[in-house]
Amino acid sequence: MWRDALVVGGKDLRVELQSRVTxxxxxxxxxxxxxxFGFAFDQDHAVLTKTAAGLFWVAVLxxxxxxxxxxxxxxxxxxxxxxxxxxGLDPAGIFIGKAVAVAVQLVVLEVLLGLGVVILFGTxxxxxxxxxxxxxxxxxxxxxxxxxxxxIASGLRVRETLLPLLILPVVAPVLLGxxxxxxxxxxxxxxxxxxxxxxLGSFAVIYVAAGILSFSTLVEES
Amino acid sequence: xxxxxxxxxxRALGAATIVAVAITxxxxxxxxxxxxxxxxxxxxxxxxxxxxxxxxxxxxLCALASxxxxxxxxxxxxxxxxxxxxxxxxxxxxxxxxxxGSIWGRGSWGVWxxxxxxxxxxxxxxxxxxxxxxxxxxxxxxxxRAKRSAVVAVVCALLVPVDHxxxxxxxxxxxxxxxxxxxxxxxxxxxxxxxxxxxxxxxLFTWLLIHRYRVEVLEDRFEEEGFAAAIxxxxxxxxxxxxxxxxxxxxxxxxxxxxxxxxxxx
Amino acid sequence: xxxxxxxxxxxxxxxxFPVLAGVDLDVTRGEVVLVRGSxxxxxxxxxxxxxxxxxxxxxxxxxxxxxxVRDQRAVRRRVGLLGHATALYDELSxxxxxxxxxxxxxxxxGAAGPAMEQLGLDGRLAGTRVASLSAGQRRRVALAxxxxxxxxxxxxxxxxxxxxxxxxxxxxxxIAGAARxxxxxxxxxxxxxxxxxxxxxxxxxxxxxxxxVSAGPPAGPxxxxxxxxxxxxxxIEPEVAGHVA
Numbered sequence: 001m002w003r004d005a006l007v008v009g010g011k012d013l014r015v016e017l018q019s020r021v022t023x024x025x026x027x028x029x030x031x032x033x034x035x036x037f038g039f040a041f042d043q044d045h046a047v048l049t050k051t052a053a054g055l056f057w058v059a060v061l062x063x064x065x066x067x068x069x070x071x072x073x074x075x076x077x078x079x080x081x082x083x084x085x086x087x088g089l090d091p092a093g094i095f096i097g098k099a100v101a102v103a104v105q106l107v108v109l110e111v112l113l114g115l116g117v118v119i120l121f122g123t124x125x126x127x128x129x130x131x132x133x134x135x136x137x138x139x140x141x142x143x144x145x146x147x148x149x150x151x152i153a154s155g156l157r158v159r160e161t162l163l164p165l166l167i168l169p170v171v172a173p174v175l176l177g178x179x180x181x182x183x184x185x186x187x188x189x190x191x192x193x194x195x196x197x198x199x200l201g202s203f204a205v206i207y208v209a210a211g212i213l214s215f216s217t218l219v220e221e222s
Numbered sequence: 223x224x225x226x227x228x229x230x231x232x233r234a235l236g237a238a239t240i241v242a243v244a245i246t247x248x249x250x251x252x253x254x255x256x257x258x259x260x261x262x263x264x265x266x267x268x269x270x271x272x273x274x275x276x277x278x279x280x281x282x283l284c285a286l287a288s289x290x291x292x293x294x295x296x297x298x299x300x301x302x303x304x305x306x307x308x309x310x311x312x313x314x315x316x317x318x319x320x321x322x323g324s325i326w327g328r329g330s331w332g333v334w335x336x337x338x339x340x341x342x343x344x345x346x347x348x349x350x351x352x353x354x355x356x357x358x359x360x361x362x363x364x365x366x367r368a369k370r371s372a373v374v375a376v377v378c379a380l381l382v383p384v385d386h387x388x389x390x391x392x393x394x395x396x397x398x399x400x401x402x403x404x405x406x407x408x409x410x411x412x413x414x415x416x417x418x419x420x421x422x423x424x425x426l427f428t429w430l431l432i433h434r435y436r437v438e439v440l441e442d443r444f445e446e447e448g449f450a451a452a453i454x455x456x457x458x459x460x461x462x463x464x465x466x467x468x469x470x471x472x473x474x475x476x477x478x479x480x481x482x483x484x485x486x487x488x
Numbered sequence: 489x490x491x492x493x494x495x496x497x498x499x500x501x502x503x504x505f506p507v508l509a510g511v512d513l514d515v516t517r518g519e520v521v522l523v524r525g526s527x528x529x530x531x532x533x534x535x536x537x538x539x540x541x542x543x544x545x546x547x548x549x550x551x552x553x554x555x556x557v558r559d560q561r562a563v564r565r566r567v568g569l570l571g572h573a574t575a576l577y578d579e580l581s582x583x584x585x586x587x588x589x590x591x592x593x594x595x596x597x598g599a600a601g602p603a604m605e606q607l608g609l610d611g612r613l614a615g616t617r618v619a620s621l622s623a624g625q626r627r628r629v630a631l632a633x634x635x636x637x638x639x640x641x642x643x644x645x646x647x648x649x650x651x652x653x654x655x656x657x658x659x660x661x662x663i664a665g666a667a668r669x670x671x672x673x674x675x676x677x678x679x680x681x682x683x684x685x686x687x688x689x690x691x692x693x694x695x696x697x698x699x700x701v702s703a704g705p706p707a708g709p710x711x712x713x714x715x716x717x718x719x720x721x722x723x724i725e726p727e728v729a730g731h732v733a
Contacts, residue, residue: 014580079572080576162360169350170350448504
């Protein structure tokens with residue numbers, strides 16, 4: 001399983017390196033979203049700083065949708081999906097490989113967005129450990145859930161519209177947990193950020209397990 | 223070979239349901255007194271909790287049926303149909319729950335929505351199950367579709383405790399949004415009316431579920447009876463692709479297949 | 489007499505449609521089988537079923553000793569399918585695609601080099617992104633993957649299409665070589681004159697069933713005519729279809 005994951009993940013990342021879609025399209029999209037938030041909140045600095053955590057995670061969520069769509073779009077061209085089925089790769093390995101590739105891209109985007117938030121919204125740091133840990137947990141959860149639902153939607157003709165409808169309600173707790181953790185880490189709220197971290201952790205564990213167990217069923221789509 | 227979905231059982235059930243709902247309505251709207259603190263709003267007590275319970279039962283059934291479907295030893299179309307039917311009925315009651323909850327909030331707090339933990343959780347569940355129903359409508363081949371849907375249902379069900387914790391913690395951060403604490407001191411007529419409402423809604427739920435399940439059975443039978451005919455037509459196709467579109471007309475989801483067969487031309 | 493493929497009244501579905509409606513087929517090791525039939529007859533479906541890509545819902549279907557009704561997936565790594573779609577990743581180079589396919593199939597990556605050389609893919613084409621390659625070149629890459637993997641069962645769907653004369657000869661060489669080395673080849677093709685001489689057996693498919701099996705290469709252009717007659721026969725007397733084995 002791990003070897004297969006490495007093969008698939010490596011392939012996905014190599015495709016990304018060659019096509020540079022995440023860096024040239026999704027990243028600018030992310031920054032644009034932040035700018036739009038600025039417009040929507042009418043430059044109100046106090047509001048922006050206070051809501052920075054939430055806005056950051058909404059932006060990440062939107063980017064994750066794109067990353068997942070892209071992850072499956074490369075398989076849709078010219079029957080690559082059949083190729084994956086035929087190769088005899090362990091479906092759980094395919095899941096992990098794809099999810100890790102998505103997670104890596106998300107981390108890159110998060111770093112970029114984080115810089116954007118600091119610059120545009122003027123937030124201050126309070127607890128970097130919590131910040132990083134909760135971001136990692138949230139990212140793993142988002143990537144895992146996105147990969148599962150992306151697989152489910154990938155064979156369908158209505159996938160572009162169905163995927164957000166499937167993913168967003170499901171990752172709502174991630175948004176909640178990540179926002180609360182970050183609000184604690186950025187000092188804008190007095191909540192116990194570590195408690196929310198445990199929530200993010202549970203979500204991540206559930207979805208990674210779900211992906212590993214269900215992917216063999218999902219890959220078969222004759 | 224019933225052509226409809228009703229039979230003696232459902233007619234009796236339906237009659238009992240109507241009676242129960244009517245009595246509940248009468249008791250709830252006419253006979254029982256308004257509450258000291260909540261006024262007329264308390265009458266929602268006779269709808270909201272029962273509807274909410276029916277909704278959760280529906281979603282719970284869907285998740286359990288999906289699990290039964292995925293488990294190889296108990297796999298059977300029966301579970302897939304039950305999952306579909308209970309999800310739909312659950313959604314209906316979920317909407318009722320949210321609407322009555324919203325009305326209650328409007329009456330108590332003057333706003334149409336409060337971020338009450340349970341209400342928020344229910345709204346999330348509604349979104350999730352609408353997605354589930356949308357997914358059910360897409361696939362052409364029943365077996366992969368059933369498996370996909372079942373996976374979604376089970377995974378979403380696993381999230382319910384997570385969501386519950388999340389929304390509860392969130393609510394404790396923002397004190398004062400707690401809405402629906404039915405007065406624990408309700409007794410007498412109010413209590414009995416509420417209990418009756420549970421019975422009435424339970425009957426209604428069951429009645430709807432049975433009919434909806436039977437509609438699924440009829441749909442399946444329709445597909446199966448087309449299958450033998452499809453095989454015969456397929457064999458007769460040996461004389462050329464001319465007959466292929468005729469088969470497509472017989473069975474809706476088949477539409478895309480002749481196109482892919484046609485792709486074979488170099 | 490090593491049975492590689494054994495189908496008995498196999499019914500396979502794509503969606504709800506029975507693309508194979510009761511196939512009887514026996515193929516032994518080392519055979520080169522030409523599968524013929526008009527469009528929509530089920531040639532591609534037969535190949536896909538042998539690769540474990542289609543759901544077999546009735547009858548028996550065994551490939552390389554693996555029961556397809558019970559487990560479609562077990563046979564896949566031992567089988568190589570060269571279909572209409574090339575299953576290549578546009579953004580990667582030819583070399584990266586071949587390497588990925590080999591790693592994915594658990595085959596030694598070292599086999600890529602010789603295969604690429606034989607198919608003229610070393611040199612400039614190796615590093616070119618597949619998106620920039622012509623259709624014929626893409627087919628060569630797909631073929632290189634198959635050659636490098638060297639599976640026990642080769643399933644070729646219209647393999648000559650898109651290749652120029654030189655590479656067609658090369659392909660024929662590969663087919664013959666594979667058979668000599670003990671692999672089995674199933675070849676679906678409209679080009680009877682091209683593929684015919686290679687074949688040890690000719691199977692005609694019509695209406696989702698096997699309508700005729702004959703040994704040896706078909707007799708030239710008459711082969712194409714008899715394919716039409718065979719299929720028309722199946723249309724007139726559907727009960728006969730599927731019994732010839």
